Amino acid sequence: MNEFIGNMDIIAKNCNLFYGDFQALKNINIEIPEKQVTAFIGPSGCGKSTFLKIFNRMNDLVEGCRIEGDFRIGGVDIYDKETDVNLLRKNVGMVFQKPNPFPMSIYDNIAFAPRTFGITKKSELDEIVEQSLRRASIWDEVKDRLRKNALGMSGGQQQRLCIARSLAASPKVLLMDEPTSALDPISTGKIEELMEELKKDITIVIVTHNMQQATRIADKTAFFLLGELVEYGNTDDIFTSPRDERTERYITGRFG
Amino acid sequence: MKRLYSILKYICIIALVISLISLLAVVAYVLINGVDKLSFDLLFGDYTDSPSIFPAFIGTLQLVGIASIIAVPIGIASAIFLVEYTGNKGRFVKIVQVATETLAGIPSIVYGLFGYLIFVVAFGWGYSILGGGITLAIMILPTIVRSTQESLLSVQNGLREGSYALGASKVRTIFKIVLPSCAGGIVTSIILAIGRVVSESAVLILTIGMVVNKVPESLMSPGASLALDIYYFASHGYPAEASATAVVLLVFVIFLNLLASFVGKMIKKSTYGDTK
Ligand SMILES: Nc1ncnc2c1ncn2[C@@H]1O[C@H](COP(=O)(O)OP(=O)(O)O)[C@@H](O)[C@H]1O
Numbered sequence A: 001m002n003e004f005i006g007n008m009d010i011i012a013k014n015c016n017l018f019y020g021d022f023q024a025l026k027n028i029n030i031e032i033p034e035k036q037v038t039a040f041i042g043p044s045g046c047g048k049s050t051f052l053k054i055f056n057r058m059n060d061l062v063e064g065c066r067i068e069g070d071f072r073i074g075g076v077d078i079y080d081k082e083t084d085v086n087l088l089r090k091n092v093g094m095v096f097q098k099p100n101p102f103p104m105s106i107y108d109n110i111a112f113a114p115r116t117f118g119i120t121k122k123s124e125l126d127e128i129v130e131q132s133l134r135r136a137s138i139w140d141e142v143k144d145r146l147r148k149n150a151l152g153m154s155g156g157q158q159q160r161l162c163i164a165r166s167l168a169a170s171p172k173v174l175l176m177d178e179p180t181s182a183l184d185p186i187s188t189g190k191i192e193e194l195m196e197e198l199k200k201d202i203t204i205v206i207v208t209h210n211m212q213q214a215t216r217i218a219d220k221t222a223f224f225l226l227g228e229l230v231e232y233g234n235t236d237d238i239f240t241s242p243r244d245e246r247t248e249r250y251i252t253g254r255f256g
Numbered sequence B: 001m002k003r004l005y006s007i008l009k010y011i012c013i014i015a016l017v018i019s020l021i022s023l024l025a026v027v028a029y030v031l032i033n034g035v036d037k038l039s040f041d042l043l044f045g046d047y048t049d050s051p052s053i054f055p056a057f058i059g060t061l062q063l064v065g066i067a068s069i070i071a072v073p074i075g076i077a078s079a080i081f082l083v084e085y086t087g088n089k090g091r092f093v094k095i096v097q098v099a100t101e102t103l104a105g106i107p108s109i110v111y112g113l114f115g116y117l118i119f120v121v122a123f124g125w126g127y128s129i130l131g132g133g134i135t136l137a138i139m140i141l142p143t144i145v146r147s148t149q150e151s152l153l154s155v156q157n158g159l160r161e162g163s164y165a166l167g168a169s170k171v172r173t174i175f176k177i178v179l180p181s182c183a184g185g186i187v188t189s190i191i192l193a194i195g196r197v198v199s200e201s202a203v204l205i206l207t208i209g210m211v212v213n214k215v216p217e218s219l220m221s222p223g224a225s226l227a228l229d230i231y232y233f234a235s236h237g238y239p240a241e242a243s244a245t246a247v248v249l250l251v252f253v254i255f256l257n258l259l260a261s262f263v264g265k266m267i268k269k270s271t272y273g274d275t276k
């Protein structure tokens, strides 16, 4: 069974990850509910990106990376031999820290994923392109220059284009690795707003080093430290009454 | 100290002047001696009563064709394998790296000797355009591999990751994202490699022979190239014709170089827009 249908909860059990001899993730267990925003916070180097990349198997591309554990999205065992990695990545999109639009037109950027999965009819592509750009609330800014090179856009626009590009694959889950850390406050605000919209249909997991951002947008928050998941719960609880002393020290800015 | 600097500066200026003058001298000499010999007969004649470079022109085009048909796909495919499939690291890549660097530095006459021993002697083809073309392909292969590697490495990893993260396969990522992103650089280096084919002579003396007065009947026939014509004319008492041929060759090579930078820029502009 390879279809991502029904409930899109993300479940990781007994997750250990090694880069060569270095253990980057230590026995992590987590259940991320569907159609909510879950934030990963923690000091730099604690393994947030590494853990995020487990869910679209981007770590497969890293030589010497070894992963243990059980990982399910929508009930599918994503590391099963039968699982088609490309189909997984179609369903579990990713937005990167640095906007990475392809050096081609805005239209072709958005159409890339649908074309990958066999959609060639122009009317159909046009429809997907418009829909995706609208969902990423950038349609009005680019609708008159869809054939222009995407690299001519501002950083904030590029990042929303990348979000639209992911949405064009109609993902059920969207992983975002510090998507606003390179952007100005206005662009950041726009992206936070659109996440609020998107979570109506999509499960969102976002890595952020900005704790205000987590409190603004996340329903749930997970705090990582040195490869461990220290505390995980409702964002309100994490920030108002953390159970672990290390969490408290981190959110009050006393280390990291 | 100050005096030392100004002396250094003047030495550099003098050096620059010397190199410019010698370059100009070559071009001027060739032009003065050659231009008035650039007759219709020399350019397009059938080599009955007066010498013509037409057969050599055809020969040159054939050599360029053969060499690029062989070297371009093999060179690009090798580079793709090295960069995209081995991550451009590991022992194998090191070995290939050293090999391509060494091969790129070998004097061309050595390639000529190799081509002679293989195609002329061992295969028994005798002197042939095909043997020469293949030898030239082998000669430019290391350069094409190297420069394509550089081009591929210049593509940001973020683009590859972006493509994979959308569910694209490796092959699709290479052909739709990586290669188009660096096509400008690759095309430029191919055109420059063709420039080397056009100006090569040592390899050809040993592989295609020097039949200057007949358009090759087939690729298995011997023939000549423009560069060989210069040698032939100069050593057979036609110095003016040699210069005229040199003019044609110069124009050809300058044209290729301009084309290389123009095409490279055009492709870069169409992939990256006006932003880069
Ligand atoms: N490709 C890799 N190879 C080896 N070590 C890595 C690699 N990527 C990350 N690491 C290490 O794993 C740890 C976690 O990194 P990362 O997940 O990027 O942290 P974060 O995103 O929380 O800043 C760090 O110590 C980092 O040095």
Ligand SMILES: [Mg+2]
Binding pocket: A048, A049, A050, A177, A207
């Ligand atoms: Mg990170």
